[in-house]
Amino acid sequence: MTDHLHYEQQYLDLVRHVWRHGSERIDRTxxxxxxxxGATMRFSLADDAVPLLTTKRVYWKVAAREMLWFLTGDTNIRALVEQGVHIWTDWPLDAYRRATGDAIDRDAFEARIVEDEDFALRWGDLGPVYGAQWVNWPVYEPAGNGLYRKRAKGHDQIAELVENIRKTPQSRRLLFTGWNVAEVGKMALPPCHMTYQFHVSDGKLNGLLFQRSCDLGLGFAFNIFGLSMITRMLAQQCDLEPGEIVWQGGDVHLYLNHAELVEAQLLRAPQGAPKLRIQRRPPSIFDYRIEDFEVIDYAPQAHIAAPVAV
Incomplete structure (x- = not known):
């Protein structure tokens, strides 16, 4: 990316390339x-910069709430729904409809999730998705007679990462992943943003995300904000300055039913330079609250609606 280009231009160029030259495929949905x-983009985090898309409105608090939810290790949508976050509801809703034949709408389903704890326990769980792997990766110990039992508390990759950044900043093992091969089949959706790696250089923390599958039209905006957010949080906890973030996509795609979104967005010119600030330094990486994050100077163009493929 050259200095005179807006940071978002590389995203728009990638969207244009995928839309014009990508191979058409019948996907899981x-x-x-x-x-x-294969695609790569780089964004600076200097001076509180954050690569929020400006050619359409991104509801960054939804992405922030999701990231904080991941760090709790929770895998049930109830806590998200209580905060007005709906981005994970479609998968358990679809499972419920298939299992029961009930054509319940999303609002009614979410109301039951919030009001009925037993219903939420049965129908709101997503399986061992992101947070479960990040902070509670399964650990097994000998139980005798050649058998193994699962420990009540698994391995906390995030706590270990903070410790390792502080103690061994030159390590090439500063990473965490959600891709647990043994448990992928139990997840409502296998990890798309699957592996995060970090690099300390000149007192700055740089973050890299490898995303095996990227919905460029809808998902990317949340994924890149999440990478920015977790990199800033880790930098603060480890007494470092945020440096840059690197996004790497594996299967990078646009859904065919997103034609209106794509064409509308490509007609818009990016503008502005929003900033992400953290208002306080909590005791640990696990103690941040949504109120701790502030985005300023963000004046995006109008939201563009598009359907989510389940």
Whole structure:
């Protein structure tokens, strides 16, 4: 990315390339995509910069609440729904409809999730998705007679990462991942933003995300904000300055039913330079609250609605 270009231009260029040159594929959802393999973008976090898309409104607090939820290790949508976050509801809702034949709408389903704890326990769980792997990766110990039992508390990759950044900042093992091969089949959705790696240089923390599958039209905006957010949080906890973030996509795609979104967004010119600030330094990486985060100087163009493929 050259200095005179707006940081978002590389994203728009990638969208244009995928839309025009991606191979058409019938995907898991049946909707169909245009897809390429392999893409990289880099964004500076200097001076509180955050790569929020400006060519459409991104509801960054939804992404922030999701990231904080991941760090709790929770895998049930109830806590998200109570905060007005709906981005994970479609998967358990679809499972419920298939299992029961009940054509319940999303609002009614979420109301039951909030009001009925037993219903939430049965129908709101997503399986061992992101947070479960990040802070509670399963650990097994000998139980005798050649058998093993699962420990009540698994391995906390995030706590270990903070400790390792502080103690061994030159390590090439500063990472965490959600891709647990043994448990992928139990997850409502296998990890898309699957592996995060960090690099300390000249007193700055740089973050990299490898995303095996990227919905460029809808998901990317949340994923890049999440990478910015977790990199800033880790930097603060480890007495470092945020440096840059690197995003790497594996299967990078646009859904065929997102044509209106794509065409509308490509007609818009990016503008502005929003900033993300953390208002306080809590005792640990696990003690941040949504009130601790502030985005300023963000004046995006209008939201562009598009359907989510489940």
């Amino acid at each position: 049946g909707v169909g995509t245009r897809s390429i393999l």
